Amino acid sequence: MNNMLKNLVIWLVIGLVLMTVFNQFNTRQTAQAPMEYSQFLEEVKSGNISKVTIEGRQLKATT
Known part of the structure; x- marks a missing residue:
């Protein structure tokens, strides 16, 4: 293998x-x-949840 190919690899x-x-x-x-x-x-209420996503009948909370 030449040097250029070795460097590329x-x-x-x-x-x-x-x-x-x-x-x-x-x-x-x-x-x-x-x-x-x-x-x-x-x-x-205690501020532990920063984001809520509603998907159908489910709530997904991000802390």
Whole structure:
């Protein structure tokens, strides 16, 4: 292999490794646990919920 091809392969491998590492840290795992509506209201009142999304009959809260 000539030097230019070796350099290209090395940079491609470095790029793939960096993309993989970035994807691992960028992916957020969300915990979803059902809760009673009264508990949901208490969480809203105490300021623990920052965003609510309504999908049909479901409320999805983000803390």
